[in-house]
Amino acid sequence: MGNSELAQLKKSFLCKNCNKIRIVQLQACVRECDCSEELHFTSIFDFYANLYFHLDNRNYADYETICNEFSDEQIKEKADGLLFHHLPEEALAAYSVNSTDYLQLIMKLFRKTVANCQTADDILLVAVNWLFYLSNTMKELRKLQHHDSYFGRNLAPIPTIRGPLLYRVDSSIKAYLERFEAIVDPNYILLRKKVYFFLVREEYPYYNVTHKYIGLSKRWADIDNYVGNLSFCFFSHNFSLLKDYILSVKDSDDGNYIFSFTNIRSRKRQEYTEKFQTTLAKAELNFIMAPELSTPIDSQRYMIDTIKQQKKKNLIFAITGSFHVREGDISLHPQNRERIYNYAQVVNQEGSTIYDLYKMNRFIIHKSDKNQAELPIFVEKSGTERNAYDKRDIVLFDTLLGRIAFLICVDLINFSIDEILIDRQVDVVFVISMTPNPAGGKFIRKMQELSEGCGAVVFLCNNPGSAKIGDENLRGLAHFPLIKKLFKTHETARIYTLEEMLYGQTRADRGE
Ligand SMILES: [Zn+2]
Structure with missing residues (x-):
C-alpha cells in the first residue's frame, strides 16, 4: 500500500467508472482505470447522490467504527481541521444551492479538501462530513415554502445520476412521540437515518x-x-x-x-x-x-x-x-x-x-x-x-x-x-x-x-x-x-x- 493507491482513491470518488470503493482499505476504482474521466454532475443533487452512493455501505460502518474510538470532541476537531475550516462561508452563501456556480464551488472545495488528506481514515472522515454538510445545507429546500420552486409539485424523488434521491419529511407526529418516549432505533447505523436526502429504489415489483x-x-x-x-x-x-x-x-x-x-x-x-x-x-x-x-x-x-x-x-x-x-x-x-x-x-x-x-x-x-x-x-x-x-x-x-x-x-x-x-x-x-x-x-x-x-x-x-x-x-x-x-x-x-x-x-x- 502506498501513495499511488491513496492518490487513486482520492480521484475515484468522482470517476465515471467507479462503482465501489472501500476507503479504509484503499480499494479504489478498477485497476486499469486512471480515473481521469469524471462523472458529469448537473446539480448539487447529482453530486450529493454520488457521494451518498459511495458511502451508503461498509464505508459508513467504517466511519461509525472510527467515531467509536474517539470522543465526539476529538472527531469534531478532526473534521474542523480537515474540512470545515476550509469552507469559505461567505462565498458559499452567495450562491443559491441549486445553481451551477454553487455546484462548481462545492466541487472545487471537495477536490481540495480530499487532496489534503494524508491517510485513508482522513479521506473517510472528510467524505462523510461533506455529505452531512450538504445534507444540512439542502434540508431547507424540503420545506413547504421552498418546495414547489425547487422540486416542482410532483418531482419527488429527484432524479440523479445515481438514481432517485428522496428527502426525509419532518413529521410532526414523530417529533411529538419522541417527546414521550426515547425511540431506540435498531437501524441507527444506517446512513439514511443520519441525513435528510437518501437514494431509493427506482422501481418495485407489482406496484x-x-x-x-x-x-x-x-x-x-x-x-x-x-x-x-x-x-x-x-x-x-x-x-x-x-x-x-x-x-x-x-x-x-x-x-x-x-x-x-x-x-x-x-x-x-x-x-x-x-x-x-x-x-x-x-x-x-x-x-x-x-x-x-x-x-x-x-x-x-x-x-x-x-x-x-x-x-x-x-x-x-x-x-x-x-x-x-x-x-x-x-x-x-x-x-x-x-x-x-x-x-x-x-x-x-x-x-x-x-x-x-x-x-x-x-x-x-x-x-x-x-x-x-x-x-x-x-x-x-x-x-x-x-x-x-x-x-x-x-x-x-x-x-x-x-x-x-x-x-x-x-x-x-x-x-x-x-x-x-x-x-x-x-x-x-x-x-x-x-x-x-x-x-x-x-x-x-x-x-x-x-x-x-x-x-x-x-x-x-x-x-x-x-x-x-x-x-x-x-x-x-x-x-x-x-x-x-x-x-x-x-x-x-x-x-x-x-x-x-x-x-x-x-x-x-x-x-x-
Ligand atoms: Zn476510475
Missing part, C-alpha cells in the same frame, strides 16, 4: 409508487404546538353481515365461491350515514376514517356531501370507508364497466377526493363452523373476494404530519408493500380493514416491522364483520413505533386525541 406534496392550509403551520390534541375518530357501525349485507356469490372453478357485496340494506345505510353526519359535526375532529366494506358508493357520496356542507375548518382529511363498486359507477371512462373494485376515497376538508384508494390484493374467507352466525354460506365452502387488482398505484403524501400512506386491509400484510414503505421512509400509515383480528398475527407483525424499519405510526379502522360487542370486535387501533402496547377501541364513533391514545402506552405513563 407503481409516486409522491404527492400537499401543503396543508396555513392554519396548520404551527402544528408542532398541538399535535397531541389532534383528534381522530375510528368511525364504524354495528352491521350484521347476515342481516344487513346483500351478498353476491358465484361458483368458482376450484369448487369454492367467488363473492362480493352488492350493497347494505337501505335502513342500515341511512343509520350509518346519519351517524356520520352527527359525528363529523363534533367540534374538534381532525381525522375521521371508516373501515373496509362498510360504505357503499352512494354512502361514500353522501359522506362527501356532508363534508362539503359542514365546511369543517379543523378537518385534515377523511377516509370514506370502502365497498365493492363497479368501475362503471366510479369512472367516466371505464375500461370495463362491470369490473369490481374494493374502493374508498380520501377526502380533504373541502370535500375533494385527493386519493382514489383501491385494494390491490384480495382476501379469502376460509370455510369454517365459525362462519355459521354471520356468513353461513362459508361453512361448507371457502369464498374468494371478487375484486380486480389492476390499479396498482401507491401514492405517498408528503405533509406537515409526515409522509403518509393509505392502504386497505390485506395490502398491509402483502409481502412487498412494507418494503416500499420502509424504502420511502413513510411516517404514518392509515389502514382500513375488515378482519376479526386486526390486533393479532400478521397485522401486528407488519406494524412492528414498519415501526422498526421506518418508525411509522399505524392507525387502523376496522369492520369486525359482526354486530356482536366483545373483546374481538375491535373498531380502531393505533400502533406507535417501538411502543409495545397497542391503543385499541371497541367504540364506533368516539373521538380520541393523539395524547389520549398514547396515554398509558408509554413507559413514562406506566411509571417504568
Whole structure:
C-alpha cells in the first residue's frame, strides 16, 4: 500500500467508472482505470447522490467504527481541521444551492479538501462530513415554502445520476412521540437515518409508487404546538353481515365461491350515514376514517356531501370507508364497466377526493363452523373476494404530519408493500380493514416491522364483520413505533386525541 493507491482513491470518488470503493482499505476504482474521466454532475443533487452512493455501505460502518474510538470532541476537531475550516462561508452563501456556480464551488472545495488528506481514515472522515454538510445545507429546500420552486409539485424523488434521491419529511407526529418516549432505533447505523436526502429504489415489483406534496392550509403551520390534541375518530357501525349485507356469490372453478357485496340494506345505510353526519359535526375532529366494506358508493357520496356542507375548518382529511363498486359507477371512462373494485376515497376538508384508494390484493374467507352466525354460506365452502387488482398505484403524501400512506386491509400484510414503505421512509400509515383480528398475527407483525424499519405510526379502522360487542370486535387501533402496547377501541364513533391514545402506552405513563 502506498501513495499511488491513496492518490487513486482520492480521484475515484468522482470517476465515471467507479462503482465501489472501500476507503479504509484503499480499494479504489478498477485497476486499469486512471480515473481521469469524471462523472458529469448537473446539480448539487447529482453530486450529493454520488457521494451518498459511495458511502451508503461498509464505508459508513467504517466511519461509525472510527467515531467509536474517539470522543465526539476529538472527531469534531478532526473534521474542523480537515474540512470545515476550509469552507469559505461567505462565498458559499452567495450562491443559491441549486445553481451551477454553487455546484462548481462545492466541487472545487471537495477536490481540495480530499487532496489534503494524508491517510485513508482522513479521506473517510472528510467524505462523510461533506455529505452531512450538504445534507444540512439542502434540508431547507424540503420545506413547504421552498418546495414547489425547487422540486416542482410532483418531482419527488429527484432524479440523479445515481438514481432517485428522496428527502426525509419532518413529521410532526414523530417529533411529538419522541417527546414521550426515547425511540431506540435498531437501524441507527444506517446512513439514511443520519441525513435528510437518501437514494431509493427506482422501481418495485407489482406496484407503481409516486409522491404527492400537499401543503396543508396555513392554519396548520404551527402544528408542532398541538399535535397531541389532534383528534381522530375510528368511525364504524354495528352491521350484521347476515342481516344487513346483500351478498353476491358465484361458483368458482376450484369448487369454492367467488363473492362480493352488492350493497347494505337501505335502513342500515341511512343509520350509518346519519351517524356520520352527527359525528363529523363534533367540534374538534381532525381525522375521521371508516373501515373496509362498510360504505357503499352512494354512502361514500353522501359522506362527501356532508363534508362539503359542514365546511369543517379543523378537518385534515377523511377516509370514506370502502365497498365493492363497479368501475362503471366510479369512472367516466371505464375500461370495463362491470369490473369490481374494493374502493374508498380520501377526502380533504373541502370535500375533494385527493386519493382514489383501491385494494390491490384480495382476501379469502376460509370455510369454517365459525362462519355459521354471520356468513353461513362459508361453512361448507371457502369464498374468494371478487375484486380486480389492476390499479396498482401507491401514492405517498408528503405533509406537515409526515409522509403518509393509505392502504386497505390485506395490502398491509402483502409481502412487498412494507418494503416500499420502509424504502420511502413513510411516517404514518392509515389502514382500513375488515378482519376479526386486526390486533393479532400478521397485522401486528407488519406494524412492528414498519415501526422498526421506518418508525411509522399505524392507525387502523376496522369492520369486525359482526354486530356482536366483545373483546374481538375491535373498531380502531393505533400502533406507535417501538411502543409495545397497542391503543385499541371497541367504540364506533368516539373521538380520541393523539395524547389520549398514547396515554398509558408509554413507559413514562406506566411509571417504568
Ligand atoms: Zn476510475
